Amino acid sequence: MAFVRHSSSLKLLLLFSAFLSLSPRNSLLEAAPQVPCYFVFGDSLSDNGNNNNLIALAKANYLPYGIDFPEGPTGRFTNGPNIIDYIAQLLGFDRYIQNFTAALANQDFTRGVNYASGAAGIRDETGIQQGDRISLNNQLLRHSSIVAKIRAIQGTQAADSLLNKCIYTVGMGNNDYINNYFMPAFYSTSRLYTPQQYAVVLANQYSNQLKDLHDLGARKVAILGPGLIGCAPQEVSTFGATNGSTCNEQLNSEVALFNNQLRPLVQSLNNQFPDSNFTLIDIFSISSSTSLAQLNLTAPCCETNPTTGTCKPNGAVCPDRKAYGFFDGYHPTSILCQGLASRSYMRVLPTDADPYDIRQLAMQ
Template sequence: MSIPLILAVLTAPILAMAANHTSTTTPSLVTFIFGDSLTEVGNNNHLRYSLARSDFPFYGIDYTNRKPTGRFTNGRTIIDIISEKLGIPSPPPYLSLHHNDDAVLKGVNYASGGAGILNDTGTYFIQRMSFDDQIGYFENTTKVITVKIGQTSAKTLLHRAIYFIAMGTYSIVRGSNDYMHNFLQPSLPDGRRYTHEQFLEILSLKLVEQLTRLYLLGARIVIFHALGPLGCVPSERAKSTTNQCLRQVNEWVVRFNYKVQKLIKALNFKLKKAQFIFADTYQDGLNLIENPSKYGFKVSNRSCCAIETAVGGLCLSYAHVCANRSEYVFWDAFHPSDAANVVLVDRFFSKLFDTSNSSTKSSSNHIGYML
């Protein structure tokens, strides 16, 4: 999909809903967020037995009140920053809301650390909300919205909302958990049972089913974020004797992105009025890692939080944390720093909006608008 068309898709619902600013039941823009730890804002805090949690120091050290919230970074997630740019609050975690909460009318975040497209991805985290689980919770949300504002208004809200999906994923890390916590784990069966092409076909078929399900529930404007250069994540570099990016993994990522781009194009043709968008940010992530100084960073081959990737890669409370966090691209072995998230979101928006408008910019010392 061309950049001008993406711009039209994003601005149309903003303008349309802003025209109804006298309404007390709907905000100017509604967003629904699906994904993994890159976009989670605290759902897993409510899963008692989940091992995919970040509600402990030093996570959140640069966030509001310097406290951990369940975000897998030192500060804001990409969704927090996108929400700032859109001029709306970052949607709350679904599991923090009570059943009939009015907050659902303003958007909800269903993302869950450890989640994947496939239901068996991340099983060793014990509890996490898979993409299927998240869609199921979204279905519950649509029913609540319908009860609150009626079927016609609910249909309009759902059609005009923007759906961000970062299962495989918007930023420079993880790719999808389906790779990190499934296919690339030799202890799990999928990596031994299938070739990459077979695994890719399984992922693609499942994703088509899930995107179609979202469409049938009312989603029309869906932004699916591409996988980044997963082979360059600190946890993957650690597998190299020279701490280099893993070429084979990055080649698999490029193949996945190409496959998803094609299936999204097919869905736009098949589903009436669907405006599904594939946001390909792979090269942006790779440029940031290979040329960190261009964007104001000094370190991109290791994480700010000095951790042992062999024991999980999260920034545990006894780990050593660098003082110059804004100079590191990676926060822990998997996730980007707040500063890196700002740069990547800015580059995404620079392709959509006139970046000379200062009101769309996040405060940052990094060069986030260079193309």
């Protein structure tokens, strides 16, 4: 999934230097976590191994994925830590949040669980051509089972008090375009809905799912908006670039219609649930205002499968991962993940996060 608009003119090199100066595993982790737990819902940008045991094309548990990760290939769709890993570090956690299977096996779910699944979407049918995946509805069902376990262990009152203090990030919608609306050969959505109608239908379903998350005790929820899908090397290869850009701006304009639904969605949820704080991390806006001139943003770092855009198993990989923005045809390199996480945690522009960045959300 794409993040950075290649033709942007704003320079954020000082920000880039600032987040590179932060130690990923040491200086951030000396203090206690800012919240007691962190629960993650999302797609391949957040997946840390939930798809490993599924019959699915959307997997990343093989080299060169994880080539720069201490544990090697784990199911993360990048070369090292992903965006969620960096957010967890910035929140002060001394260990990465475990995926659902590992959390169950280790009985380590009171500090949070990562439910994210590659190819998953807001809509249940999204990604079906990729095989098995865990849709947002099914991620919520898994979370419901974890909530029940925590309540059984701690009692309802103590468990709910804990859950109310946690951070929740929900990053969905990318695949509802990449692996749904933009694939008319597999899906009927682009024939049933105009781009504007689809954005509204998608946002309405998303709103209901976020209300379900609230019912399960979530009170501090950051919604990670979609990225610039039309700038992903795989999408540019498939659909072509437009109007002299290195991106496909038609795809970006259609995704923008959904992204534009998210601010009023957040406002509505905050009005409906005054006991809660929902916020939008506007990845689309962050990406549009980011220019990292030293990164190659037009080619993937790894040798990719021309059909799926994922890395070929044991295929060639660029020697300097810090010089590339995309690891495969869709997913950012770890260095770019770190920058996006940094700006999600502490906004640089008011448009980055509304009404709070993740740091502020943790303090609510």
